[in-house]
Amino acid sequence: MTGQPSTTLAPKASRATRRGRPELYTDYRADQAIWNTPAKRFWTAALVLVGLYLPFTLSRDLTGLLTLVFIYAIGGIGLNLVTGYAGQVSLGHAFFLGLGAYTAAFLGGEPSGTVRGLELDLLIWLPMAGIVPAFVGLLVAPLAARVRGLYLAILTLGLVFMGEHLFKEARTFTGGPGVGRAPAEPVVFGYNLYARQTILGVELPRESVFYLFCFALMIGMAILARNLARSRWGRAFAAVRDRDIAAEVMGVPLLRTKTLAFVLSSFFAGIAGALLSVVIGRITPENWNLLLSIDFLAVILIGGIATISGSLIGAAFVVLLPRGVEWASGYVPFIGGAGGSGFISVFQLQGILFGALIVLFIVVEPRGLFGMWLRIRNYWKAWPFSY
Amino acid sequence: MVHVRPLSDTLTGTSVDLPAGQPIIEVTDLELRFGGTRAIDGVGFAVAQRELFAIIGPNGAGKTSIFNCISGVYRPQAGSIRFLGEELIGQRPDLTADRGVSRMFQNIELFDNLTVLDNLMLGRHQHLHYGPVAGMLYRGKAQRAELANRRIVEDLIDFLGIEKFRKFPVGMLPYGVKKRVELGRALAMEPKLLLLDEPVAGMNVEETEDMARFILDIRSELDLAMIMVEHDMGLVMDLADRVMVLDFGRRISLGSPEHVQRDPEVIRAYLGEGDSGPSLEEQAADAEALAATEEVTP
Ligand SMILES: Nc1ncnc2c1ncn2[C@@H]1O[C@H](COP(=O)(O)OP(=O)(O)O)[C@@H](O)[C@H]1O
Ligand SMILES: [Mg+2]
Numbered sequence: 001m002t003g004q005p006s007t008t009l010a011p012k013a014s015r016a017t018r019r020g021r022p023e024l025y026t027d028y029r030a031d032q033a034i035w036n037t038p039a040k041r042f043w044t045a046a047l048v049l050v051g052l053y054l055p056f057t058l059s060r061d062l063t064g065l066l067t068l069v070f071i072y073a074i075g076g077i078g079l080n081l082v083t084g085y086a087g088q089v090s091l092g093h094a095f096f097l098g099l100g101a102y103t104a105a106f107l108g109g110e111p112s113g114t115v116r117g118l119e120l121d122l123l124i125w126l127p128m129a130g131i132v133p134a135f136v137g138l139l140v141a142p143l144a145a146r147v148r149g150l151y152l153a154i155l156t157l158g159l160v161f162m163g164e165h166l167f168k169e170a171r172t173f174t175g176g177p178g179v180g181r182a183p184a185e186p187v188v189f190g191y192n193l194y195a196r197q198t199i200l201g202v203e204l205p206r207e208s209v210f211y212l213f214c215f216a217l218m219i220g221m222a223i224l225a226r227n228l229a230r231s232r233w234g235r236a237f238a239a240v241r242d243r244d245i246a247a248e249v250m251g252v253p254l255l256r257t258k259t260l261a262f263v264l265s266s267f268f269a270g271i272a273g274a275l276l277s278v279v280i281g282r283i284t285p286e287n288w289n290l291l292l293s294i295d296f297l298a299v300i301l302i303g304g305i306a307t308i309s310g311s312l313i314g315a316a317f318v319v320l321l322p323r324g325v326e327w328a329s330g331y332v333p334f335i336g337g338a339g340g341s342g343f344i345s346v347f348q349l350q351g352i353l354f355g356a357l358i359v360l361f362i363v364v365e366p367r368g369l370f371g372m373w374l375r376i377r378n379y380w381k382a383w384p385f386s387y
Numbered sequence: 388m389v390h391v392r393p394l395s396d397t398l399t400g401t402s403v404d405l406p407a408g409q410p411i412i413e414v415t416d417l418e419l420r421f422g423g424t425r426a427i428d429g430v431g432f433a434v435a436q437r438e439l440f441a442i443i444g445p446n447g448a449g450k451t452s453i454f455n456c457i458s459g460v461y462r463p464q465a466g467s468i469r470f471l472g473e474e475l476i477g478q479r480p481d482l483t484a485d486r487g488v489s490r491m492f493q494n495i496e497l498f499d500n501l502t503v504l505d506n507l508m509l510g511r512h513q514h515l516h517y518g519p520v521a522g523m524l525y526r527g528k529a530q531r532a533e534l535a536n537r538r539i540v541e542d543l544i545d546f547l548g549i550e551k552f553r554k555f556p557v558g559m560l561p562y563g564v565k566k567r568v569e570l571g572r573a574l575a576m577e578p579k580l581l582l583l584d585e586p587v588a589g590m591n592v593e594e595t596e597d598m599a600r601f602i603l604d605i606r607s608e609l610d611l612a613m614i615m616v617e618h619d620m621g622l623v624m625d626l627a628d629r630v631m632v633l634d635f636g637r638r639i640s641l642g643s644p645e646h647v648q649r650d651p652e653v654i655r656a657y658l659g660e661g662d663s664g665p666s667l668e669e670q671a672a673d674a675e676a677l678a679a680t681e682e683v684t685p
Contacts, residue, residue, distance in 0.1 A: 231525060232533075
């Protein structure tokens with residue numbers, strides 16, 4: 001055994017020493033970095049560049065769809081914090097999305113004869129769309145932290161039903177059932193992020209402008225979440241998830257840790273809800289129902305529990321799958337269109353596929369698509385000694 | 388086992404200034420009942436600083452229950468547990484931990500999905516003081532705290548000789564290594580009182596010797612007190628300063644190892660049988676964890 005831990009063997013290993021040994025770190029700081037291997041750095045940079053380029057070439061329709069992916073990713077990361085990392089199953093995510101959406105709509109929306117709106121700047125309504133749900137999460141957490149498993153699922157389910165009812169009743173804010181209201185206007189200092197704008201000399205449609213905004217926000221929030229996950233709080237989440245009594249004996253305060261998870265998750269959900277409302281265009285209380293919660297559960301189950309990149313992959317899958325099915329229906333004879341011709345309609349098929357995939361992932365690969373990717377990567381890493 | 392930095396340099400918070408003669412922990416008339424069974428029946432003892440105090444007794448005698456009362460997992464019906472002069476009964480487990488009590492569990496209670504490194508860093512949870520927002524930014528104070536504590540944890544990894552498992556999820560490690568990791572996690576908490584619940588149960592001779600070595604090193608390098616529950620009589624007689632013998636929740640003897648060994652009451656009650664080690668269920672779970680080789684901690 002040498003005098004020093006092997007990670008500090010050399011203060012500065014030369015490039016030649018490091019080459020081909022991506023996991024030889026020269027100090028703990030490099031080891032603890034998010035992008036701690038050259039490959040990770042390269043692929044992240046490449047993906048960001050592609051992501052920045054896409055809105056300049058894709059159709060408005062596809063650009064809008066990808067924007068939805070980013071918004072779902074933000075919400076998915078939020079659910080992953082509480083359910084994936086901290087192990088507290090929540091079916092109440094849709095409620096917090098709705099709360100964020102209506103907070104934003106009230107603060108940043110246009111008033112009309114029936115609903116209120118303050119027409120404030122996005123720089124005010126967007127943070128508030130996170131803070132208000134986070135505060136409500138803080139109020140709910142002491143209750144939620146006392147129950148677990150099935151009881152927690154039922155408690156959070158109650159939240160969705162309560163929320164839907166609340167949204168239907170609070171007509172001056174929500175417009176009421178069936179009617180709804182216009183969402184917040186994404187305006188920053190008079191500059192509308194959901195309107196045709198000229199960027200870098202290129203005239204972009206509103207979908208592309210909003211895409212760029214959501215893309216940047218998603219990256220920012222993903223980094224915040226990833227940082228949290230590798231901090232003392234992320235470890236505390238995992239400890240509470242895996243063995244709550246041992247965690248407590250190790251000095252992790254249960255109530256505080258679970259509360260933090262609920263608060264952060266609600267914050268992310270609120271932001272996602274506000275952005276989602278902008279894309280939807282007109283929001284009604286029915287938008288924020290159990291099905292939306294399940295969409296987000298699917299995001300983290302399919303993408304991967306307790307991974308940030310998994311949330312993005314899952315979001316892409318959940319948002320793009322219906323479109324994929326629709327597209328495929330044009331080529332497969334027994335799938336009928338929306339009209340109801342054919343053996344099975346597109347919507348039915350989407351539902352079935354969705355359910356089947358969730359079950360399949362829970363049973364076969366609980367770590368989701370991200371876990372599958374790790375398997376593949378490790379296979380090639382170990383090649384030719386893979387087994 | 389050669390390690391360069393003495394533990395006392397790494398873990399500076401394990402000693403306390405106590406007036407001479409004041410015990411670090413004092414348990415009096417402890418009583419714990421589960422329905423009709425008296426798991427602990429009026430037990431009392433005191434442990435001095437730097438002492439290695441052993442508790443022995445047949446299975447079901449109430450040894451683990453005493454640990455659970457101290458660390459706040461069980462709430463005894465009567466009695467008192469004074470640690471550094473303050474009452475522990477009714478205290479939340481995490482606050483007890485914060486005061487300086489850490490433990491190893493009889494059945495390993497590690498966080499299987501986390502790496503060895505993260506398990507040890509979890510032991511440092513109370514020593515990292517930054518808040519959630521600082522954690523999300525991971526700059527300045529938070530980053531410095533993580534780095535400084537990483538060095539402490541690396542020293543412990545070095546001390547325990549588990550360098551090569553550093554980045555492995557704990558779930559897939561062999562039993563003996565897991566026990567070491569658990570000792571490391573308990574040490575990482577920088578305790579003033581360390582509770583060891585059967586640290587060598589289920590180990591082979593070589594692993595037992597290693598563990599004994601670690602315990603001796605901890606004793607010689609740190610000022611903390613230890614309470615050790617153990618069935619391995621050889622180990623107890625070699626290491627312990629004093630031994631308490633329990634039978635059916637009652638204290639039947641207390642004194643030096645020699646004294647206890649000759650006590651006719653002890654000879655009558657204590658048959659020196661060992662616990663069966665990890666349950667079948669745990670072994671199955673371990674095997675499963677091994678099969679799912681590549682665990683993730685993002
Ligand atoms: N959580 C519990 N619920 C019910 N009975 C318990 C519980 N924990 C311990 N006991 C009982 O208390 C007694 C002492 O158990 P324990 O402290 O684990 O013994 P030891 O560690 O000395 O083998 C046993 O009779 C056991 O069945
Ligand atoms: Mg026991």
